[in-house]
Amino acid sequence: MKLPVPDEKQFTAPAHNERVTSKIGLALAVTFTTCFVTGLISHLIQHPPSWFFWPSRPVGLYRVTQGLHVISGVASIPLLLAKLWSVYPKLFGRPLVRSLPHAVERLSILVLSGSAFFELTTGLLNVAQNYPWGFYFPQVHYAVAWLAIGSILVHVAVKLPIIRRALTRVTAEEEPPPAAGLSRRGFLLTTGLTTGVAVVATAGATVPFLRGVSGLAWKTSKGTQNLPVNRTAAAAGVTQSARAASWRLAVVTPRGTATFSLDELRALPQTTAELPIACVEGWSQSATWRGISLPTLLKATGAQPGTTVRVSSLERSGLYGSSVLPGEHTADELTLLALELNGEVLDIDHGFPCRIIAPNRPGVLQTKWVTKLEAL
Known part of the structure; x- marks a missing residue:
């Protein structure tokens, strides 16, 4: 017996509202861009072209930029999952391709999702110093980062009219009637709390005053002479x-x-x-x-x-x-x-x-x- 294919209009939960999607997407754009820029800085320090300059002072600047790189990457994981949950009903929209901009949008989403998952997954494994792959992590991670940020820019450009409309304040008359399930505010609050917990649980690796509450902070309690060791x-x-x-x-x-x-x-x-x-x-x-x-x-x-x-x-x-x-x-x-x-x-x-x-x-x-x- 052939099961009927769901229609996009059947998904009426508040979590799938375009206003929710746009707000989570905006937060994800901020964290992912921060992650990209700080990662680019780290790459340039390690492989400097002739025009690049990196100062010796302040002494802890790299500590800040690389800490931001990892923290923003960790924050991007729950935000990406929430964004995908919010938009997955779009997979059931018909027709599959409505226009050239729509085709570009769908292609950018495919590249964005794949490259973002790759970056966040391999980055998290790198933090844990676990390398279950055969390629050289820094080079591949750097190359795919450009794919991710490029697809984000294309996606935002295509969706900008919808984003602007969704983020414009709506009046009480324009508010949709409440639907069953978690409200829009509840979904956003849950996403924000989950992201906050993920950040606090790991940020102690680079933020000293959080080490007492960062249950997943790595390295800082290991090593000899009160200092961690990466390579013995x-x-x-x-x-x-x-x-x-x-x-x-x-x-x-x-x-x-x-x-x-x-x-x-x-x-x-x-x-x-x-x-x-x-x-x-x-x-x-x-x-x-x-x-x-x-x-x-x-x-x-x-x-x-x-x-x-x-x-x-x-x-x-x-x-x-x-x-x-x-x-x-x-x-x-x-x-x-x-x-x-x-x-x-x-x-x-x-x-x-x-x-x-x-x-x-x-x-x-x-x-x-x-x-x-x-x-x-």
Whole structure:
């Protein structure tokens, strides 16, 4: 027996009202755009084109932008689900394609839904450091983000007349009669509360005063020396080379190559600074670091502060075995070749014998187990 296909007009619940859809869509546009812009900033910091500039101060700016990236992504998940619930009766509208703008709208919705689900799902798994796929997450996540934001712009452009009409204040005479089920206000309130709970439950990873109530906050209670660890020395394969008595730091400058033992580094003038580790997964935590400031080390070895420096790690197999410190960071006295963390000698999982800690940089660029600095 063939079941009848529902008609769009049969869905009369207040949750499917275009005013509800438009309000949730507006909130989703704000969170998704915030997520896109902050994610773009993170991508440009890690893969900077020649025109891009990222300052070393304020020291916690990346902590804010990447925290916003993850928080706005988490907020987008319940908003997207609510938006899809609100509009799903449109699937039963007939005819399927009424005009060219209608066809463009439907295509943009398909691309938008697919790319948004992909971005939010893979982003959430990245936060949990769970990678059940075979592709390189940053590149694919970045590419699909452009698909998502492009489809959002097309969708908004096509639906703008409906959005403007729906968001215009209606009079009591224009209000539809109440229908069975959750009211429009109730549906919006439930969506808002769900989004708020999701944000509060996770925001403690980057917002310190929320850690007591963020049941799903990750990383900040783990690690050694009161600081989380993303990649251990064992995982990097450096446990022996980092502890070897023969370890030396090579500093390559126009004057030549200078080498330092750990004792020689400890004999140089030391600087103490409180700086955050802010990771691309969204967690961040401040710590007290002590070591040699890069300007001091560069001057002592024949290079000028403000010179671009390539940093190489003992780690050979990882994607972040080297990084490049731009001039704005090598000129900053708070950029350290750190030897101590929170008043103790660096734990090997935090980069012993020395690591880079620079203000306003992603954690993946704070290279650990440093073996060479090269002025470019």
